[in-house]
Amino acid sequence: MIKINNAKLVDNSLVDIEIDNGVITKLGKAAGGKAKDGIDASGKMLLPGLVDLHTHLREPGREDAETVLTGSVAAVAGGYTSISAMANTNPVADTAGVVEQIYRLGKSAGLCDVNPIGAVTKGLNGEQLAELGAMADSIAGVRIFSDDGKCVADPLIMRRALEYVKTFNGVIAQHAQEPRLTINAQMNEGSVSARIGLPGWPAIAEEAIIARDILLAEHVQSRLHICHVTTAGGVELIRWAKQRGIQVTAEVTPHHLLLTDELVENYDPIYKVNPPLRTEKDVWALREGLAEGVIDIVATDHAPHPAEDKDCEWQAAAFGMVGLETALSVVIKTMIESKLMGWKELVDRMSIKPAQIAGYKTQGQSIALSSVANLILVDPIATWQVERSKLHSKSRNTPFHGMELPGLISDVIYNGAQSMIASKVVKVASGSNE
Amino acid sequence: MITGHLLSAADLSKDEALNLLSTAKELAAITDGPNKKLPTLRGKTVVNLFFEDSTRTRISFETAAKRLSADVINFSAKGSSVSKGESLKDTAQTLQAMGADAVVIRHGSSGAAKRLADTQWIQAAIINAGDGTHEHPTQALLDAFTIKQHLRNDKSDLTGIRVLIVGDILHSRVARSNVLLLTKLGAQVVLVAPPTLLPVGVGDWPVEISYDLDSQIEKCDVVMMLRIQLERMADSFFPTEREYSRRYGLNSARLAKLSKSAIVMHPGPMNRGLEISADSADDLKSVIIDQVKNGVAVRMAVLYELLGGAQIGDSK
Numbered sequence: 001m002i003k004i005n006n007a008k009l010v011d012n013s014l015v016d017i018e019i020d021n022g023v024i025t026k027l028g029k030a031a032g033g034k035a036k037d038g039i040d041a042s043g044k045m046l047l048p049g050l051v052d053l054h055t056h057l058r059e060p061g062r063e064d065a066e067t068v069l070t071g072s073v074a075a076v077a078g079g080y081t082s083i084s085a086m087a088n089t090n091p092v093a094d095t096a097g098v099v100e101q102i103y104r105l106g107k108s109a110g111l112c113d114v115n116p117i118g119a120v121t122k123g124l125n126g127e128q129l130a131e132l133g134a135m136a137d138s139i140a141g142v143r144i145f146s147d148d149g150k151c152v153a154d155p156l157i158m159r160r161a162l163e164y165v166k167t168f169n170g171v172i173a174q175h176a177q178e179p180r181l182t183i184n185a186q187m188n189e190g191s192v193s194a195r196i197g198l199p200g201w202p203a204i205a206e207e208a209i210i211a212r213d214i215l216l217a218e219h220v221q222s223r224l225h226i227c228h229v230t231t232a233g234g235v236e237l238i239r240w241a242k243q244r245g246i247q248v249t250a251e252v253t254p255h256h257l258l259l260t261d262e263l264v265e266n267y268d269p270i271y272k273v274n275p276p277l278r279t280e281k282d283v284w285a286l287r288e289g290l291a292e293g294v295i296d297i298v299a300t301d302h303a304p305h306p307a308e309d310k311d312c313e314w315q316a317a318a319f320g321m322v323g324l325e326t327a328l329s330v331v332i333k334t335m336i337e338s339k340l341m342g343w344k345e346l347v348d349r350m351s352i353k354p355a356q357i358a359g360y361k362t363q364g365q366s367i368a369l370s371s372v373a374n375l376i377l378v379d380p381i382a383t384w385q386v387e388r389s390k391l392h393s394k395s396r397n398t399p400f401h402g403m404e405l406p407g408l409i410s411d412v413i414y415n416g417a418q419s420m421i422a423s424k425v426v427k428v429a430s431g432s433n434e
Numbered sequence: 435m436i437t438g439h440l441l442s443a444a445d446l447s448k449d450e451a452l453n454l455l456s457t458a459k460e461l462a463a464i465t466d467g468p469n470k471k472l473p474t475l476r477g478k479t480v481v482n483l484f485f486e487d488s489t490r491t492r493i494s495f496e497t498a499a500k501r502l503s504a505d506v507i508n509f510s511a512k513g514s515s516v517s518k519g520e521s522l523k524d525t526a527q528t529l530q531a532m533g534a535d536a537v538v539i540r541h542g543s544s545g546a547a548k549r550l551a552d553t554q555w556i557q558a559a560i561i562n563a564g565d566g567t568h569e570h571p572t573q574a575l576l577d578a579f580t581i582k583q584h585l586r587n588d589k590s591d592l593t594g595i596r597v598l599i600v601g602d603i604l605h606s607r608v609a610r611s612n613v614l615l616l617t618k619l620g621a622q623v624v625l626v627a628p629p630t631l632l633p634v635g636v637g638d639w640p641v642e643i644s645y646d647l648d649s650q651i652e653k654c655d656v657v658m659m660l661r662i663q664l665e666r667m668a669d670s671f672f673p674t675e676r677e678y679s680r681r682y683g684l685n686s687a688r689l690a691k692l693s694k695s696a697i698v699m700h701p702g703p704m705n706r707g708l709e710i711s712a713d714s715a716d717d718l719k720s721v722i723i724d725q726v727k728n729g730v731a732v733r734m735a736v737l738y739e740l741l742g743g744a745q746i747g748d749s750k
């Protein structure tokens with residue numbers, strides 16, 4: 001049994017709770033004073049465990065960058081109790097066999113839920129549908145499908161995928177990037193790219209696909225999820241789609257909420273990411289979109305790369321940034337400290353809504369009696385300095401190195417067992433009870 | 435006196451640029467004499483690190499370094515791309531071990547020179563000899579030198595001079611460096627190109643933009659023609675060679691419209707008959723050969739200042 005005393009909920013009430021057999025068994029107004037046993041949560045917020053719908057775990061294929069286990073440890077360190085493994089592994093997660101392999105690796109790591117995302121097309125080739133039904137029916141129970149890293153560019157394939165997944169209430173998560181408009185693209189196309197001479201990735205290349213796909217989703221009455229929206233125009237299109245009642249959801253990454261393309265000026269590939277960092281105007285549109293709920297969720301797009309893939313010239317470098325361990329802090333900094341939204345909204349965008357989109361039943365639950373105990377404790381005031389060498393991920397490619405960020409996670413409870421104690425990740429057996 | 439590295443024309447203040455040009459002039463005067471060599475950089479090692487073929491630029495730097503008595507190592511890394519296991523970092527560390535004092539780098543990636551300067555891979559002074567579609571600062575210096583030589587006296591800057599830069603601005607490192615340097619020196623710069631060959635974001639540059647060469651040709655002092663690469667046609671930046679040449683090429687009809695004192699420039703190598711007709715290239719108004727000659731002088735000045743050679747003559 002785990003007891004937590006004097007924890008603050010998002011409605012500012014103070015509670016004592018007890019967890020047994022993986023669920024919350026007792027929940028009441030805090031008794032106050034110094035409790036004899038249990039975790040003293042004074043000054044801390046108790047939140048449902050975070051849920052990520054966009055995580056690159058690199059296993060199978062690039063275990064030098066990340067494994068399901070190291071990614072799980074990084075997830076716990078960042079307050080996640082559920083992550084979603086993107087399909088662009090090697091081999092690609094485009095069959096029941098591969099998604100089951102990843103699912104089992106997640107189970108044996110046992111630190112958080114690892115939900116495989118299935119590829120939309122075979123080998124991410126954009127030409128032929130992968131066996132979506134087989135992946136849905138597998139023990140991994142895949143519901144999100146994505147060719148992320150690549151765009152499902154062919155409108156007919158996209159249409160078919162959107163239609164096909166309706167049989168099992170699946171959703172297509174689109175990496176919106178018109179390939180012909182982004183040949184060899186290296187960074188946001190605009191004033192900075194013009195000056196520093198890097199091939200541009202225009203906002204329109206994202207917006208054209210978003211516009212097309214929301215119309216397709218409307219036409220076939222299916223669910224569409226837009227990965228990592230980065231542009232003000234993208235937010236505008238999704239707002240329009242929602243007003244029309246189209247079933248579209250969208251995510252934004254922490255790095256796109258904080259960083260801009262001005263950082264590319266020195267050609268340090270730590271800032272190389274796809275889709276690219278945009279302008280100040282886009283950053284503000286994304287923050288407002290997230291606060292408003294036009295953008296439904298925050299997703300990390302955690303993309304680990306080994307050192308040599310970033311310790312080189314810009315064009316030779318890999319796209320991507322690690323993000324699991326800094327996501328919560330960056331969202332606190334950009335959204336709560338800026339007073340754009342409160343903790344209730346943060347919990348909605350980082351836990352409740354992502355779990356709903358993906359259909360993760362034991363995740364993103366409200367903190368209530370009988371809820372599955374996937375919980376985290378966060379000191380909202382305490383700050384910490386990001387030190388890349390101290391990341392739990394196997395890779396070090398964080399753009400936030402050296403930054404002082406708010407929000408220190410002290411405890412993580414996964415399925416009723418502690419996977420983090422006093423800010424240290426600990427090994428738990430999945431679903432075990434104390 | 436400039437110190438550290440030369441990565442971008444933006445690194446130079448107006449005074450530094452003008453001083454560098456006068457140093458170049460003095461060095462040129464000396465090496466024009468009977469004894470072409472100065473002992474200034476004896477014992478220093480200059481590496482020409484070329485990841486792209488450019489015999490002209492390499493020879494120019496090599497000549498400059500040798501006239502200052504530096505030891506020169508030519509390191510042609512072309513073909514040894516990252517995919518073949520030869521990374522910029524590995525190469526830089528090799529050169530560091532060889533004791534390079536200066537590295538002149540030509541690389542296909544924008545920012546490669548800046549990366550060499552910013553990382554701990556190598557300690558040498560870095561001179562950008564062309565990085566991707568970013569910059570080529572010594573080309574801008576030699577162009578400024580050449581313009582001054584023909585149109586201005588020693589002491590003055592380029593105020594009042596109107597320069598047309600014509601062609602593929604989008605992919606041109608020569609254009610970027612020249613815009614930065616020539617405007618800093620007071621010149622008015624007009625970029626003339628089809629919209630496909632102008633970068634999105636060019637509106638922030640301190641220049642005028644024109645799509646129409648004929649509307650500009652009569653009122654300029656300098657017309658600088660950029661090399662057009664034929665593969666741009668395949669990528670639909672323009673329809674055909676012929677159409678490009680007709681609309682943006684310098685031909686005898688346009689040459690005739692130039693003012694009496696105007697000069698014609700080209701960074702080379704030229705596509706005769708495409709962006710510049712043979713008779714324009716060889717016309718009396720053409721200073722293309724002077725550009726090549728001045729390239730050596732300007733690069734001597736850059737090496738001289740960056741490698742801290744002893745004072746010469748009355749230079750500051």
Ligand SMILES: [Zn+2]
Nearest residue numbers: 148149175227
């Ligand atoms: Zn993506």
